[in-house]
Amino acid sequence: xxxxxxxxxxxxxxxxxxxxxxxxxxxxxxxxxxxxSSTQYSATGDYSVDVYRYDPSTNASxxxxxxxxxxxxxxxxxxxxxxxxxxxxSAAVFGQFNNMINPPETTRFTFGENTTxxxxxxxxxxxxxxxxxxxxxxxxxxxxxxxxxxVKLIDDSSANKAGTTNERNFSPEFNIVSGTLVGGTxxxxxxxxxxxxxxxxxxxxxxxxxxxxxADRLAGAKPALVTATGSNADNRNQRSMYNIIKAGxxxxxxxxEDITSRHFFVRATAKEFNxxxxxTYYTESIAGVKRIIGGMRSDPKTYITTVGMxxxxxxxxxxxxxxxxxxxxKSREALIKVKLDF
Numbered sequence: 499x500x501x502x503x504x505x506x507x508x509x510x511x512x513x514x515x516x517x518x519x520x521x522x523x524x525x526x527x528x529x530x531x532x533x534x535s536s537t538q539y540s541a542t543g544d545y546s547v548d549v550y551r552y553d554p555s556t557n558a559s560x561x562x563x564x565x566x567x568x569x570x571x572x573x574x575x576x577x578x579x580x581x582x583x584x585x586x587x588s589a590a591v592f593g594q595f596n597n598m599i600n601p602p603e604t605t606r607f608t609f610g611e612n613t614t615x616x617x618x619x620x621x622x623x624x625x626x627x628x629x630x631x632x633x634x635x636x637x638x639x640x641x642x643x644x645x646x647x648x649v650k651l652i653d654d655s656s657a658n659k660a661g662t663t664n665e666r667n668f669s670p671e672f673n674i675v676s677g678t679l680v681g682g683t684x685x686x687x688x689x690x691x692x693x694x695x696x697x698x699x700x701x702x703x704x705x706x707x708x709x710x711x712x713a714d715r716l717a718g719a720k721p722a723l724v725t726a727t728g729s730n731a732d733n734r735n736q737r738s739m740y741n742i743i744k745a746g747x748x749x750x751x752x753x754x755e756d757i758t759s760r761h762f763f764v765r766a767t768a769k770e771f772n773x774x775x776x777x778t779y780y781t782e783s784i785a786g787v788k789r790i791i792g793g794m795r796s797d798p799k800t801y802i803t804t805v806g807m808x809x810x811x812x813x814x815x816x817x818x819x820x821x822x823x824x825x826x827x828k829s830r831e832a833l834i835k836v837k838l839d840f
Contacts, residue, residue, distance in 0.1 A: 502808065502812075503764070503765075503766075503770065505762060505763075505764070509762060509763045509764070509765070510760065510761065510762055510763075511760075511761045512758060512759065512760050512761070513758075513759050513761075514756055514757065514758050514759070515756075515757050515759065516754060516755070516756055516757075517754070517755050517756075517757050518633050518636060518752045518753065518754050518755075519752060519753060520751075520752060520753075521563075521623060521627055521628060521632065521751045521752055521753045522551055522563055522749075522751065523551045523552070523559075523560075523561055523563060524551075526551070527750055527751070527752050528748065528749065528750035528751075529551050529563070529749055530747045530748055530749075531551065531552075531747070532549050532550070532551070532563075532740070532743060532744040532749075533549070533550040533551070533552065533553045533554065533560070534547055534548065534549060534550065534740065535548060535550065535554045535555070536555070539737075543734065543736075543737070544576065544577075544585075544587045544732060544734060545567060545587050545590070545591060546565045546566060546567040546591070546622075546736055547565065547566045547567075547736045547737055547739075547740045548562045548565055549562065549563050549564050549565065549566060549740060549743070550562060550563060551563050562624070563623075563627070564621055564622060564623045564624075564627075565620075565621075565622045565624075566619065566620070566621055566622075566736045566739050566740045566743070567591045567595075567619070567620045567622065567736050568588055568591060568617070568618075568619055568620075568713075568725075568734075568735040568736040568739065569588055569589075569591035569592030569593075569594075569595055569596075569617060569618055569619075569620065570588040570589060570591075570592055570616065570617040570727065571589065571592050571596075571605060571606070571616040571617065572589065572616065573586030573587075573588050573589030573592075574588060574617070574727035574728065574729060575588045575617075575725065575726050575727050575728065575731065575733040575734075575735050576588040576589070576731070576732060576733070576734075577730055577731070577732045578730060588617070588735075591620070592617070592618075595618075595620055595708075595710065598668075598706070599668060599703065599706070599708075599710070607701070607710060607712075608697075608701075609697030609698045609699075609700060609701065609712040609715065610673065610689060610690075610697045610698040611690075612697075613696065613697030613698075613712075614697075615697060615712050615713065615714055617713045617714075617725065617727065618700070618710050618711060618712060618713055619700075619710075619711040619713055619716070619735070619736070619739045620708060620709065620710055620711070621639070621708070621709040621711065621739075621743075622706075622707065622708045622709075623707035623708070623751070624707070625707070627707070627753070628707035628753045629753050629755050630705075630753065630754060630755040630756065631704040631705045631706075631707065631753065631754055631755075632702075632704050632707045632751060632752070632753055632754070633704070633751075633752040633753060633754035634653055634655035634661070634672055634702070634704050634754075635652070635653060635655040635656055635679070635683060636679075636750075636751065636752035636754065637652065637653070637702075637749075637750055637751040637752065638650060638651065638652045638677075638678060638679045638680075638748070638749075638750045638751075639651050639709075639743065639746065639748070639749045639750075639751075640743075640746030640747065640748040640749070641716075641720075641721040641723070641742045641743060641745075641746045642721060642742055642745040642746040642747075643721040643722055643723060643742050643745070644745070645722070647720045647721045647722045648720060648721060648746065649676055649699075649719070649720035649721050650676060650677065650678045651674055651675070651676060651677070651699055651700075651711075652674070652675065652676075652677040652678065652679060652683065652685070653672040653673065653674055653675070653702040654672055654673045654674075654675045654677075654685060654688070654689050655672045656683040656685065657685060657688065658672060658673070658689070668703050668705050668706050670704075671701050671702060671703050671704075672701070672702045672704070673689035673698045673699075673700075673701060673702070674698060674699040674700035674701060674702050674709060674711065674712075675687060675688070675689050675698065675699060676699065676720075679750065696712065696714045696715045696718045696719065697712050697714065697715055698712060698715065699711060699712055699715050699716070700712045700715070704754075707753075711739075713725045713735075721742055723738060723739065723742055724738070725738070726738075757839050757840070758839070758840045759837055759838065759839050759840075760837070760838045760840070761835055761836070761837050762807070762835070762836040762837075762838070763833060763834075763835055764805055764833070764834040764835075764836060765831070765832070765833050765834075766802065766826055766831060766832040766833075766834075767831050768828055768829070768830075768831055769828065771800060771802065771826055771832075772798040772799070772800060772826060772827060772828055773798055773800065774800045797827065797828065798827065798828070799825060799826065799827045800825075800826045800827075801823035801824065801825055801826065802820065802823065802824040802826050802832060802834070803819070803820055803823045803824075804817060804818065804819055804820065805817070805818040805820075805834055805836055806818075807836065807838075816836075816838060818834070818836040820834070
């Protein structure tokens with residue numbers, strides 16, 4: 499009775515599919531309402547603001563969608579300084595993202611080709627939410643200040659498909675520019691044209707799920723976001739960034755995964771797998787030997803319900819369940835395709 503069958507390379511093929519899906523809670527690809535947690539803000543709000551799709555004070559299932567932080571190389575806009583008590587949270591945030599993104603000994607972020615900045619805003623999705631990465635060309639966020647000045651931001655992957663590296667970690671990255679995805683991607687002004695004295699709006703790192711926004715550009719153009727950079731002052735600029743995201747009332751984002759599929763073609767030929775160890779296949783045992791029930795002796799039949807995938811050491815690695823049993827006999831062969839996704 500056949501139990502195992504060795505698969506050859508001719509029985510296996512692989513392919514890779516790009517799969518995109520909404521990054522926000524409930525699989526949504528865009529959200530228009532934003533909330534924070536007073537508990538989180540009072541505990542760690544001097545570092546970052548956690549942003550929710552639903553109000554966590556009234557919805558127990560509400561989960562963090564992304565975080566907003568402000569970083570300054572010198573610690574401006576936060577408490578503390580030379581000879582002054584305080585944790586200088588903006589300097590800690592700057593150092594965290596600088597160490598993660600930039601090459602060693604870098605002390606500034608580059609926005610565009612020629613402009614560097616010593617402070618920024620970060621919008622950051624955690625790994626569990628983005629999985630592999632945020633989709634380039636799949637996000638758009640609207641920022642609106644109290645005076646009605648509004649900007650819509652996207653990345654420039656539609657014009658710069660390969661992105662740039664600039665010797666940074668987690669490349670490629672893309673410039674953040676003004677534009678929209680609605681009705682087809684439209685970039686209002688190319689990154690090269692926006693690389694003025696203020697630089698571009700920022701840099702997008704898909705594999706990190708992070709948007710680094712140029713604070714100087716946000717102040718000098720729409721949405722005219724004023725960043726407080728006082729010394730030894732708990733300004734919490736990240737709250738100001740959250741406020742203009744909330745007022746903008748639109749954030750679209752998708753995650754992108756490369757799903758590798760391995761297909762195994764399992765063939766049960768005419769003379770194979772026509773017997774089973776199922777007790778209903780046998781009558782009583784005579785002298786310790788099981789006897790096949792009468793109707794199955796001359797024309798044995800089985801029903802295939804499961805395929806087990808084993809390695810060379812006979813260790814079970816995966817089980818494939820069929821949607822319905824397949825009749826197998828000497829006059830019937832079976833071809834079963836087993837698909838494993840990684």
